[in-house]
Amino acid sequence: MGTWHDYLNETGTPPEWPYPIKFGEETEMEADVLVLGGGIAGCWAAITAARHGAKVVLMEKGDVKRSGSGGPGCDHWCNVPGNPLSRMAPDDWAIQEMEALGDFSNGIGIQIQCREDFDTLLEMEQMGGKIRDTDDEFVGAEGRDDKTKFMVSPRYTRHAGYLAQPGWDQPGFNPPENRYNMTLRIWGSTFKPILKKECLKQGVKVLDRVMATSLLNEDGVQGKRVVGATGINARTGEFIIVKAKATVMATAGSGSLWMMDMEHGGYSSMFSRNESGDSSTMAFRAGAKLTMMEGSNPYRIATGLKHKWYTGGSDASYENVPLVDANNKVLPVPTQSWADGGAMFTYAGPMKDRVQEGIESGEFELPFYGDFAGMKKEESNATWNLMLNEESTTKIMVKTMTEGGFDPTKDQIMDYSFQELQPNENFRDAARGGGILVDWDLKSSLDGLYAAGTATFSPEDHSYAAATGRYAGRKAAAYAKGTGAGKVSREQIDQEKERVLAPTKRTGGIEWKELHNGLSRVMQYYVGAYRSEKLYDLALEEIKRIEENAVPQLYALDPHKLMRSLEDLSMIEHAKIIIQAMKERRLTSAKLGVKRLDYPNGDPEEEKNYLLLRQENGETKFERLPIRFWGNMKEQYEAHNQDYTGVWKPEN
Amino acid sequence: MEKKVYAIPNVQTPSVPVRINPDKCVGCNTCVETCQIDVFIPNPVKGKPPILLHPEECWYCGCCATDCPTPGAMEFNWPLPLKPRWRTKATGEVHQLK
Numbered sequence: 001m002g003t004w005h006d007y008l009n010e011t012g013t014p015p016e017w018p019y020p021i022k023f024g025e026e027t028e029m030e031a032d033v034l035v036l037g038g039g040i041a042g043c044w045a046a047i048t049a050a051r052h053g054a055k056v057v058l059m060e061k062g063d064v065k066r067s068g069s070g071g072p073g074c075d076h077w078c079n080v081p082g083n084p085l086s087r088m089a090p091d092d093w094a095i096q097e098m099e100a101l102g103d104f105s106n107g108i109g110i111q112i113q114c115r116e117d118f119d120t121l122l123e124m125e126q127m128g129g130k131i132r133d134t135d136d137e138f139v140g141a142e143g144r145d146d147k148t149k150f151m152v153s154p155r156y157t158r159h160a161g162y163l164a165q166p167g168w169d170q171p172g173f174n175p176p177e178n179r180y181n182m183t184l185r186i187w188g189s190t191f192k193p194i195l196k197k198e199c200l201k202q203g204v205k206v207l208d209r210v211m212a213t214s215l216l217n218e219d220g221v222q223g224k225r226v227v228g229a230t231g232i233n234a235r236t237g238e239f240i241i242v243k244a245k246a247t248v249m250a251t252a253g254s255g256s257l258w259m260m261d262m263e264h265g266g267y268s269s270m271f272s273r274n275e276s277g278d279s280s281t282m283a284f285r286a287g288a289k290l291t292m293m294e295g296s297n298p299y300r301i302a303t304g305l306k307h308k309w310y311t312g313g314s315d316a317s318y319e320n321v322p323l324v325d326a327n328n329k330v331l332p333v334p335t336q337s338w339a340d341g342g343a344m345f346t347y348a349g350p351m352k353d354r355v356q357e358g359i360e361s362g363e364f365e366l367p368f369y370g371d372f373a374g375m376k377k378e379e380s381n382a383t384w385n386l387m388l389n390e391e392s393t394t395k396i397m398v399k400t401m402t403e404g405g406f407d408p409t410k411d412q413i414m415d416y417s418f419q420e421l422q423p424n425e426n427f428r429d430a431a432r433g434g435g436i437l438v439d440w441d442l443k444s445s446l447d448g449l450y451a452a453g454t455a456t457f458s459p460e461d462h463s464y465a466a467a468t469g470r471y472a473g474r475k476a477a478a479y480a481k482g483t484g485a486g487k488v489s490r491e492q493i494d495q496e497k498e499r500v501l502a503p504t505k506r507t508g509g510i511e512w513k514e515l516h517n518g519l520s521r522v523m524q525y526y527v528g529a530y531r532s533e534k535l536y537d538l539a540l541e542e543i544k545r546i547e548e549n550a551v552p553q554l555y556a557l558d559p560h561k562l563m564r565s566l567e568d569l570s571m572i573e574h575a576k577i578i579i580q581a582m583k584e585r586r587l588t589s590a591k592l593g594v595k596r597l598d599y600p601n602g603d604p605e606e607e608k609n610y611l612l613l614r615q616e617n618g619e620t621k622f623e624r625l626p627i628r629f630w631g632n633m634k635e636q637y638e639a640h641n642q643d644y645t646g647v648w649k650p651e652n
Numbered sequence: 653m654e655k656k657v658y659a660i661p662n663v664q665t666p667s668v669p670v671r672i673n674p675d676k677c678v679g680c681n682t683c684v685e686t687c688q689i690d691v692f693i694p695n696p697v698k699g700k701p702p703i704l705l706h707p708e709e710c711w712y713c714g715c716c717a718t719d720c721p722t723p724g725a726m727e728f729n730w731p732l733p734l735k736p737r738w739r740t741k742a743t744g745e746v747h748q749l750k
Contacts, residue, residue, distance in 0.1 A: 002672040062688025066715040273711035373741035396714020414737040
């Protein structure tokens with residue numbers, strides 16, 4: 001019941017498209033602040049801009065209620081040194097985090113996260129989000145503070161970052177008095193619907209099911225101030241124009257660029273199925289500077305051929321569940337537990353080799369299991385019923401497995417990591433670290449354009465998205481207050497409208513899935529485990545052929561297929577940006593996930609810088625910025641935020 | 653009367669990310685609005701269960717089932733290759749979600 005053919009068999013006719021078709025029609029509106037993308041960062045930007053007096057429009061491809069990678073939930077509020085149990089000052093932790101993340105991190109975003117994400121969390125609580133164990137469900141679990149009822153997580157208890165520290169496997173490595181208490185477990189599945197409600201309460205005009213397609217420049221000139229954006233309604237096909245004094249880019253990365261099989265890519269990616277690189281593509285077309293576009297890494301979790309977290313591959317071990325072999329022998333790997341100080345099994349290097357050798361010698365027998373039954377009852381309860389029940393797509397796993405008979409006090413979940421022998425080098429994360437270059441106002445290189453969350457370069461996680469979204473909303477509102485509306489160009493709008501609607505003019509040719517698969521194949525073959533100038537050139541040549549031969553045949557029979565087709569076009573642009581940046585970086589780098597056969601020397605000193613790229617008159621221009629170009633994080637933050645008033649007061 | 657057989661293209665894989673119980677579903681379309689990727693469309697007949705139009709685009713976030721206001725109306729259905737396995741530690745018996 002419920003399938004398309006059920007309906008056909010029942011009624012004798014296929015269902016008609018359920019929404020009015022409005023191809024060619026357009027709606028125009030105006031805003032002080034326009035936010036593109038209604039995920040975690042976008043919601044926080046919209047709410048905060050509205051609280052600062054701005055008239056806000058929020059454009060979202062799905063429905064803001066549950067959209068984005070963080071829509072289903074979130075179990076950890078990471079790097080929250082402002083919390084009362086923290087043992088390190090926010091500015092000091094920010095430096096440690098930046099250093100732990102290596103040369104290509106984003107010190108601006110990290111500093112904002114460390115300074116403001118506890119305030120952000122308290123605002124979440126104000127709105128009704130659950131951030132403490134107020135129902136006393138987890139009394140006795142390690143890390144629970146009985147006074148504040150905060151639940152501290154073992155993550156980052158000894159060091160910023162996931163890497164195991166020396167001595168992690170020794171008894172007494174992580175005594176309670178030495179812990180930094182830097183991450184809180186939270187009830188994140190309650191958050192997103194609350195954020196949508198708050199958007200509406202604050203008067204934000206929410207445009208659900210509208211995919212942003214382009215930024216509008218003043219007078220239509222690439223590189224000039226951003227004065228709004230266009231979008232397409234994914235249900236009706238209506239073209240939307242929003243003129244805005246300031247625009248916050250908050251759409252996500254491009255998780256499916258290397259994923260040839262969308263059916264697998266869809267159901268196995270930990271990122272939203274709707275990711276398609278729109279933020280980088282739109283910003284690049286508008287003339288903004290991007291950076292870190294050359295980074296990519298194999299998908300360690302859910303590669304597209306693998307299972308979701310916690311039901312398989314690299315799952316049960318991933319967060320505080322001991323990993324055992326078929327004979328219940330504990331594997332010599334960290335599991336982000338209290339004992340190892342939250343260190344992660346990295347599935348690469350000596351740790352992985354050690355386990356593999358054990359498998360081959362017979363020391364460890366497959367299959368492996370996440371040993372919930374071997375944990376203390378309070379710990380398995382906190383892991384299963386709080387962490388996994390609140391973490392994004394694992395909530396539904398907890399429900400279905402519990403209903404199916406799984407009992408975390410008695411059972412162990414099978415782990416497939418070493419049957420699958422991940423990672424698969426050709427299933428990569430599409431330059432997730434790449435994005436819009438931002439300054440201390442989270443402003444891009446273009447006036448009127450701000451960025452938050454995954455749209456910024458080298459982004460971090462949920463609390464980063466929330467804190468940077470909130471910050472960008474504040475800054476964009478301040479900018480909008482001091483400026484007039486810019487002049488949009490009708491010519492630019494008409495060109496975009498023609499581009500966007502082109503696939504609807506055709507009824508045959510090539511459909512979006514095949515186009516996507518063709519592009520992914522290029523990425524897998526030429527931008528995979530091994531790289532060279534020749535391989536990059538072949539990739540660019542093939543993409544050019546795709547653009548010349550396949551794109552003119554792209555057809556979309558309804559607005560949904562049009563949205564997917566436009567995502568493909570966005571990913572083609574994204575791929576070109578990524579490959580151009582990679583080609584310009586003549587290096588092999590573990591940090592950037594690049595193994596160049598023609599430049600085998602790893603991480604050379606002269607390449608320790610940020611590669612910036614932007615488009616001008618159809619040409620790509622490159623420049624470099626030194627590592628840590630953002631200066632002294634504490635001083636810069638304070639210089640730019642003298643008017644910051646902390647947690648929002650609802651009576652305002 | 654003989655049942656009519658239509659010419660239908662191959663069914664998408666996976667095809668049923670959620671099972672909808674037509675006796676319980678009241679056709680409120682909360683799932684249609686919740687799903688960020690438009691897996692569902694509303695049924696043309698008001699009050700009847702939604703139609704799974706794009707089941708192969710599902711990323712198994714589970715929000716439709718989580719937010720369904722009618723108990724028993726919607727059950728999550730992992731595709732066969734994704735059905736989780738577990739073992740009872742005391743007996744060694746291996747189970748798999750049905």
